[in-house]
Amino acid sequence: MEFLQPATWPEALAMKAAHPEAVPIAGGTDVMVDINFDRTRPAAIIDLTRVAELEEWGSDDGLLRIGAGVTYTRIIDELSDRLPGLAMASRTVGSPQIRNRGTVGGNLGSASPAGDAHPPLLASDGLVELASAGGSRRLPAREFYTGPKRNAMRGDELIAAFLVEPAKGPQQFSKVGTRNAMVIAVCSFALALDAERRHIGTGIGSAAPTPVSAADAESFMEGVLDEAGLWETPRDVDESALKRFGELVAAAARPIDDVRGTAAYRKHALAVLARRSFTWAWDEYRRTAP
Numbered sequence: 338m339e340f341l342q343p344a345t346w347p348e349a350l351a352m353k354a355a356h357p358e359a360v361p362i363a364g365g366t367d368v369m370v371d372i373n374f375d376r377t378r379p380a381a382i383i384d385l386t387r388v389a390e391l392e393e394w395g396s397d398d399g400l401l402r403i404g405a406g407v408t409y410t411r412i413i414d415e416l417s418d419r420l421p422g423l424a425m426a427s428r429t430v431g432s433p434q435i436r437n438r439g440t441v442g443g444n445l446g447s448a449s450p451a452g453d454a455h456p457p458l459l460a461s462d463g464l465v466e467l468a469s470a471g472g473s474r475r476l477p478a479r480e481f482y483t484g485p486k487r488n489a490m491r492g493d494e495l496i497a498a499f500l501v502e503p504a505k506g507p508q509q510f511s512k513v514g515t516r517n518a519m520v521i522a523v524c525s526f527a528l529a530l531d532a533e534r535r536h537i538g539t540g541i542g543s544a545a546p547t548p549v550s551a552a553d554a555e556s557f558m559e560g561v562l563d564e565a566g567l568w569e570t571p572r573d574v575d576e577s578a579l580k581r582f583g584e585l586v587a588a589a590a591r592p593i594d595d596v597r598g599t600a601a602y603r604k605h606a607l608a609v610l611a612r613r614s615f616t617w618a619w620d621e622y623r624r625t626a627p
Protein backbone atom coordinates (compact mmCIF):
# COMPACT_ATOMS: atom_id res chain seq x y z
CA MET A 338 0.00 0.00 0.00
CA GLU A 339 1.41 3.38 -0.99
CA PHE A 340 1.22 5.93 1.82
CA LEU A 341 1.14 9.56 0.72
CA GLN A 342 1.55 12.27 3.32
CA PRO A 343 1.11 15.82 2.03
CA ALA A 344 2.11 18.68 4.33
CA THR A 345 0.09 21.37 2.57
CA TRP A 346 -3.26 21.68 0.82
CA PRO A 347 -1.78 22.35 -2.67
CA GLU A 348 0.42 19.28 -2.19
CA ALA A 349 -2.62 17.18 -1.17
CA LEU A 350 -4.53 18.30 -4.28
CA ALA A 351 -1.54 17.57 -6.53
CA MET A 352 -1.25 14.08 -5.02
CA LYS A 353 -4.96 13.42 -5.54
CA ALA A 354 -4.65 14.57 -9.18
CA ALA A 355 -1.73 12.18 -9.70
CA HIS A 356 -3.42 9.31 -7.79
CA PRO A 357 -7.20 9.60 -8.23
CA GLU A 358 -7.56 6.06 -6.87
CA ALA A 359 -5.90 7.00 -3.55
CA VAL A 360 -8.21 6.93 -0.51
CA PRO A 361 -7.98 10.02 1.69
CA ILE A 362 -7.81 9.44 5.44
CA ALA A 363 -8.64 12.05 8.10
CA GLY A 364 -9.61 10.68 11.53
CA GLY A 365 -9.62 7.16 10.10
CA THR A 366 -12.67 6.13 12.15
CA ASP A 367 -14.41 4.84 8.99
CA VAL A 368 -11.39 4.07 6.78
CA MET A 369 -9.52 2.01 9.39
CA VAL A 370 -12.63 -0.03 10.24
CA ASP A 371 -12.96 -0.97 6.55
CA ILE A 372 -9.26 -1.85 6.28
CA ASN A 373 -9.21 -3.80 9.55
CA PHE A 374 -12.22 -5.86 8.48
CA ASP A 375 -10.64 -6.38 5.05
CA ARG A 376 -13.60 -4.76 3.32
CA THR A 377 -11.18 -2.68 1.29
CA ARG A 378 -7.47 -2.77 0.51
CA PRO A 379 -6.65 0.54 -1.17
CA ALA A 380 -3.56 0.67 -3.37
CA ALA A 381 -2.76 4.13 -1.97
CA ILE A 382 -3.80 6.27 0.99
CA ILE A 383 -3.46 10.04 1.33
CA ASP A 384 -3.08 11.03 4.97
CA LEU A 385 -4.62 14.49 5.39
CA THR A 386 -3.82 14.92 9.07
CA ARG A 387 -0.76 17.12 8.44
CA VAL A 388 -2.66 19.60 6.28
CA ALA A 389 -3.17 22.51 8.68
CA GLU A 390 -5.58 24.31 6.32
CA LEU A 391 -8.18 21.56 6.83
CA GLU A 392 -8.27 22.20 10.57
CA GLU A 393 -9.13 25.88 10.35
CA TRP A 394 -12.51 27.55 10.58
CA GLY A 395 -13.60 31.15 10.19
CA SER A 396 -16.06 33.56 8.58
CA ASP A 397 -16.56 33.68 4.83
CA ASP A 398 -18.97 36.31 3.53
CA GLY A 399 -21.55 35.84 6.31
CA LEU A 400 -21.12 32.06 6.43
CA LEU A 401 -18.98 29.93 8.69
CA ARG A 402 -16.42 28.01 6.63
CA ILE A 403 -15.27 24.97 8.57
CA GLY A 404 -12.31 22.91 7.37
CA ALA A 405 -13.06 19.28 6.56
CA GLY A 406 -10.56 18.17 9.24
CA VAL A 407 -12.26 19.90 12.20
CA THR A 408 -13.23 17.18 14.68
CA TYR A 409 -16.59 16.71 16.41
CA THR A 410 -14.95 17.58 19.73
CA ARG A 411 -13.87 20.95 18.35
CA ILE A 412 -17.31 21.61 16.86
CA ILE A 413 -18.81 20.99 20.30
CA ASP A 414 -16.17 23.07 22.12
CA GLU A 415 -15.79 25.93 19.66
CA LEU A 416 -19.02 26.23 17.66
CA SER A 417 -21.94 25.19 19.90
CA ASP A 418 -23.21 28.77 20.14
CA ARG A 419 -23.16 29.38 16.36
CA LEU A 420 -24.13 25.90 15.17
CA PRO A 421 -26.25 24.40 17.96
CA GLY A 422 -27.88 21.75 15.73
CA LEU A 423 -24.58 20.40 14.42
CA ALA A 424 -23.12 20.52 17.94
CA MET A 425 -26.08 18.49 19.28
CA ALA A 426 -25.54 15.93 16.53
CA SER A 427 -21.79 15.88 17.22
CA ARG A 428 -22.44 15.08 20.89
CA THR A 429 -24.24 11.90 19.81
CA VAL A 430 -21.37 10.63 17.62
CA GLY A 431 -19.62 7.52 18.94
CA SER A 432 -17.55 8.00 22.09
CA PRO A 433 -15.10 10.70 23.23
CA GLN A 434 -12.32 8.86 21.35
CA ILE A 435 -14.34 8.82 18.11
CA ARG A 436 -15.33 12.47 18.55
CA ASN A 437 -11.66 13.41 19.11
CA ARG A 438 -10.61 11.80 15.82
CA GLY A 439 -13.72 11.83 13.64
CA THR A 440 -14.42 14.78 11.36
CA VAL A 441 -17.42 16.15 9.48
CA GLY A 442 -15.28 15.94 6.32
CA GLY A 443 -14.99 12.20 6.94
CA ASN A 444 -18.74 11.91 7.54
CA LEU A 445 -19.29 13.65 4.18
CA GLY A 446 -16.67 11.46 2.50
CA SER A 447 -18.38 8.29 3.74
CA ALA A 448 -21.84 9.74 2.92
CA SER A 449 -23.56 7.04 4.97
CA PRO A 450 -27.31 7.70 5.16
CA ALA A 451 -26.86 7.23 8.94
CA GLY A 452 -24.10 9.85 9.33
CA ASP A 453 -25.09 12.25 12.09
CA ALA A 454 -23.62 15.42 10.57
CA HIS A 455 -25.84 15.26 7.48
CA PRO A 456 -29.30 16.13 8.88
CA PRO A 457 -28.11 19.40 10.52
CA LEU A 458 -26.23 20.38 7.34
CA LEU A 459 -29.39 19.80 5.31
CA ALA A 460 -31.57 21.67 7.80
CA SER A 461 -29.25 24.71 7.65
CA ASP A 462 -28.87 24.61 3.86
CA GLY A 463 -25.14 23.96 4.21
CA LEU A 464 -22.68 23.89 1.32
CA VAL A 465 -19.86 21.45 0.68
CA GLU A 466 -16.65 22.85 -0.80
CA LEU A 467 -14.86 20.43 -3.12
CA ALA A 468 -11.42 21.20 -4.49
CA SER A 469 -9.06 19.81 -7.11
CA ALA A 470 -5.75 21.02 -8.48
CA GLY A 471 -7.84 22.83 -11.14
CA GLY A 472 -10.00 24.86 -8.74
CA SER A 473 -12.85 24.55 -6.27
CA ARG A 474 -16.65 24.45 -6.34
CA ARG A 475 -19.37 24.72 -3.71
CA LEU A 476 -22.35 22.39 -3.81
CA PRO A 477 -25.50 22.60 -1.69
CA ALA A 478 -25.50 19.66 0.76
CA ARG A 479 -28.90 18.84 -0.75
CA GLU A 480 -27.09 17.96 -4.03
CA PHE A 481 -24.01 16.34 -2.49
CA TYR A 482 -25.52 12.98 -1.49
CA THR A 483 -26.09 10.90 -4.63
CA GLY A 484 -26.80 7.39 -3.27
CA PRO A 485 -26.10 5.07 -0.34
CA LYS A 486 -22.49 5.88 0.66
CA ARG A 487 -22.06 7.83 -2.56
CA ASN A 488 -21.47 11.51 -3.07
CA ALA A 489 -20.82 14.05 -5.82
CA MET A 490 -17.03 14.21 -5.31
CA ARG A 491 -14.94 13.47 -8.43
CA GLY A 492 -11.87 11.20 -8.34
CA ASP A 493 -9.47 14.15 -8.51
CA GLU A 494 -11.26 16.12 -5.77
CA LEU A 495 -11.00 16.38 -2.01
CA ILE A 496 -13.44 17.91 0.47
CA ALA A 497 -11.95 21.22 1.56
CA ALA A 498 -14.64 22.48 3.93
CA PHE A 499 -18.32 22.89 4.57
CA LEU A 500 -20.11 26.20 4.92
CA VAL A 501 -23.15 27.05 7.02
CA GLU A 502 -24.83 30.23 8.12
CA PRO A 503 -24.57 30.82 11.86
CA ALA A 504 -27.92 29.88 13.45
CA LYS A 505 -30.66 32.46 12.91
CA GLY A 506 -32.98 30.81 15.39
CA PRO A 507 -33.38 27.67 17.51
CA GLN A 508 -32.07 24.38 16.16
CA GLN A 509 -32.63 20.79 17.24
CA PHE A 510 -31.23 17.34 16.52
CA SER A 511 -32.66 14.08 17.79
CA LYS A 512 -31.75 10.51 17.10
CA VAL A 513 -33.32 7.15 17.85
CA GLY A 514 -30.94 4.34 18.74
CA THR A 515 -30.97 1.12 20.66
CA ARG A 516 -28.92 2.64 23.48
CA ASN A 517 -27.78 6.07 24.61
CA ALA A 518 -24.23 6.19 23.21
CA MET A 519 -22.02 4.52 20.59
CA VAL A 520 -25.01 3.84 18.39
CA ILE A 521 -25.75 4.12 14.70
CA ALA A 522 -29.02 6.00 14.24
CA VAL A 523 -32.15 3.95 13.59
CA CYS A 524 -33.38 7.31 12.33
CA SER A 525 -32.58 10.91 13.10
CA PHE A 526 -34.06 14.35 12.52
CA ALA A 527 -32.66 17.87 12.48
CA LEU A 528 -34.57 21.13 12.49
CA ALA A 529 -33.43 24.72 11.99
CA LEU A 530 -35.71 27.74 12.45
CA ASP A 531 -34.55 30.80 10.56
CA ALA A 532 -36.42 33.65 12.19
CA GLU A 533 -34.97 36.26 9.79
CA ARG A 534 -36.09 34.54 6.60
CA ARG A 535 -39.14 32.92 8.20
CA HIS A 536 -37.77 29.59 7.01
CA ILE A 537 -38.01 26.10 8.47
CA GLY A 538 -35.20 23.69 7.53
CA THR A 539 -35.27 19.93 8.03
CA GLY A 540 -32.93 16.98 7.64
CA ILE A 541 -33.66 13.27 7.97
CA GLY A 542 -31.02 10.59 8.61
CA SER A 543 -31.03 6.82 8.31
CA ALA A 544 -34.43 6.63 6.67
CA ALA A 545 -33.75 6.83 2.92
CA PRO A 546 -30.92 5.83 0.55
CA THR A 547 -29.34 9.22 1.29
CA PRO A 548 -29.86 11.87 3.95
CA VAL A 549 -32.90 13.90 2.80
CA SER A 550 -34.94 16.99 3.61
CA ALA A 551 -38.69 17.14 4.04
CA ALA A 552 -39.57 20.01 1.68
CA ASP A 553 -43.36 19.61 1.99
CA ALA A 554 -43.15 19.62 5.78
CA GLU A 555 -41.00 22.76 5.64
CA SER A 556 -43.40 24.72 3.43
CA PHE A 557 -46.44 23.45 5.35
CA MET A 558 -45.09 24.74 8.67
CA GLU A 559 -43.89 27.99 7.12
CA GLY A 560 -47.46 28.50 5.88
CA VAL A 561 -48.94 27.77 9.32
CA LEU A 562 -46.61 30.24 11.05
CA ASP A 563 -47.04 32.97 8.41
CA GLU A 564 -50.81 32.73 8.17
CA ALA A 565 -51.37 33.05 11.90
CA GLY A 566 -48.66 35.73 12.29
CA LEU A 567 -46.90 33.47 14.78
CA TRP A 568 -43.36 34.68 14.03
CA GLU A 569 -44.40 38.18 15.17
CA THR A 570 -46.65 37.11 18.05
CA PRO A 571 -45.46 33.65 19.01
CA ARG A 572 -48.16 31.45 20.52
CA ASP A 573 -48.75 27.71 20.71
CA VAL A 574 -48.93 25.95 17.35
CA ASP A 575 -52.12 23.87 16.96
CA GLU A 576 -51.83 20.15 17.76
CA SER A 577 -53.33 19.37 14.35
CA ALA A 578 -50.58 21.38 12.60
CA LEU A 579 -47.89 19.62 14.64
CA LYS A 580 -49.39 16.27 13.74
CA ARG A 581 -49.48 17.17 10.04
CA PHE A 582 -45.86 18.37 10.19
CA GLY A 583 -44.86 14.99 11.65
CA GLU A 584 -46.81 13.14 8.96
CA LEU A 585 -45.15 15.15 6.19
CA VAL A 586 -41.68 14.50 7.64
CA ALA A 587 -42.46 10.76 7.77
CA ALA A 588 -43.79 10.91 4.20
CA ALA A 589 -40.47 12.36 2.97
CA ALA A 590 -38.60 9.29 4.25
CA ARG A 591 -38.05 6.18 2.15
CA PRO A 592 -36.85 3.75 4.82
CA ILE A 593 -36.12 0.05 4.56
CA ASP A 594 -36.42 -2.82 7.02
CA ASP A 595 -32.99 -3.75 8.33
CA VAL A 596 -31.28 -5.08 11.46
CA ARG A 597 -31.67 -1.75 13.22
CA GLY A 598 -35.40 -1.26 12.67
CA THR A 599 -38.34 -1.69 10.36
CA ALA A 600 -39.43 0.83 7.77
CA ALA A 601 -42.76 1.25 9.57
CA TYR A 602 -41.04 1.95 12.90
CA ARG A 603 -38.72 4.49 11.29
CA LYS A 604 -41.66 6.39 9.79
CA HIS A 605 -43.50 6.35 13.11
CA ALA A 606 -40.40 7.48 15.01
CA LEU A 607 -39.67 10.27 12.54
CA ALA A 608 -43.16 11.70 12.95
CA VAL A 609 -42.64 11.72 16.72
CA LEU A 610 -39.14 13.24 16.48
CA ALA A 611 -40.40 15.94 14.11
CA ARG A 612 -43.30 16.96 16.39
CA ARG A 613 -41.11 17.00 19.47
CA SER A 614 -38.22 18.81 17.81
CA PHE A 615 -40.55 21.48 16.49
CA THR A 616 -42.14 21.92 19.92
CA TRP A 617 -38.73 22.24 21.63
CA ALA A 618 -37.48 24.72 19.01
CA TRP A 619 -40.70 26.73 19.04
CA ASP A 620 -40.71 26.93 22.85
CA GLU A 621 -37.18 28.30 22.65
CA TYR A 622 -38.21 30.82 19.99
CA ARG A 623 -41.11 31.97 22.17
CA ARG A 624 -38.80 32.43 25.16
CA THR A 625 -36.16 34.31 23.21
CA ALA A 626 -38.06 36.17 20.45
CA PRO A 627 -37.60 39.95 20.63
Ligand SMILES: Cc1cc2nc3c(=O)[nH]c(=O)nc-3n(C[C@H](O)[C@H](O)[C@H](O)COP(=O)(O)OP(=O)(O)OC[C@H]3O[C@@H](n4cnc5c(N)ncnc54)[C@H](O)[C@@H]3O)c2cc1C
Binds near residue numbers: 451522
Ligand atom coordinates in the same frame (compact mmCIF):
# COMPACT_ATOMS: atom_id res chain seq x y z
C1 LIG B 1 -16.95 3.03 17.23
C2 LIG B 1 -17.48 3.98 16.18
C3 LIG B 1 -18.62 4.71 16.45
C4 LIG B 1 -19.12 5.59 15.47
N1 LIG B 1 -20.25 6.31 15.77
C5 LIG B 1 -20.76 7.15 14.84
C6 LIG B 1 -21.93 7.91 15.14
O1 LIG B 1 -22.51 7.84 16.22
N2 LIG B 1 -22.39 8.75 14.16
C7 LIG B 1 -21.77 8.86 12.95
O2 LIG B 1 -22.22 9.66 12.11
N3 LIG B 1 -20.66 8.17 12.67
C8 LIG B 1 -20.14 7.32 13.57
N4 LIG B 1 -19.02 6.59 13.27
C9 LIG B 1 -18.44 6.71 11.94
C10 LIG B 1 -17.29 7.76 11.83
O3 LIG B 1 -16.74 8.07 13.09
C11 LIG B 1 -17.81 9.06 11.19
O4 LIG B 1 -18.34 8.81 9.91
C12 LIG B 1 -16.71 10.14 11.07
O5 LIG B 1 -17.30 11.37 10.74
C13 LIG B 1 -15.64 9.80 10.05
O6 LIG B 1 -14.67 10.83 10.11
P1 LIG B 1 -13.11 10.51 9.95
O7 LIG B 1 -12.40 11.80 9.97
O8 LIG B 1 -12.68 9.49 10.94
O9 LIG B 1 -13.13 9.88 8.48
P2 LIG B 1 -12.14 8.83 7.77
O10 LIG B 1 -12.37 7.46 8.29
O11 LIG B 1 -10.74 9.35 7.78
O12 LIG B 1 -12.72 8.98 6.28
C14 LIG B 1 -14.05 8.62 6.00
C15 LIG B 1 -14.32 8.78 4.50
O13 LIG B 1 -14.18 10.12 4.11
C16 LIG B 1 -13.13 10.27 3.16
N5 LIG B 1 -12.47 11.54 3.51
C17 LIG B 1 -12.06 11.96 4.72
N6 LIG B 1 -11.61 13.22 4.65
C18 LIG B 1 -11.74 13.60 3.36
C19 LIG B 1 -11.46 14.81 2.65
N7 LIG B 1 -10.98 15.92 3.25
N8 LIG B 1 -11.73 14.84 1.32
C20 LIG B 1 -12.26 13.76 0.70
N9 LIG B 1 -12.56 12.60 1.31
C21 LIG B 1 -12.29 12.54 2.63
C22 LIG B 1 -12.28 9.03 3.31
O14 LIG B 1 -11.57 8.70 2.13
C23 LIG B 1 -13.34 8.00 3.63
O15 LIG B 1 -14.00 7.59 2.48
C24 LIG B 1 -18.47 5.71 14.22
C25 LIG B 1 -17.31 4.97 13.95
C26 LIG B 1 -16.82 4.10 14.93
C27 LIG B 1 -15.57 3.32 14.63
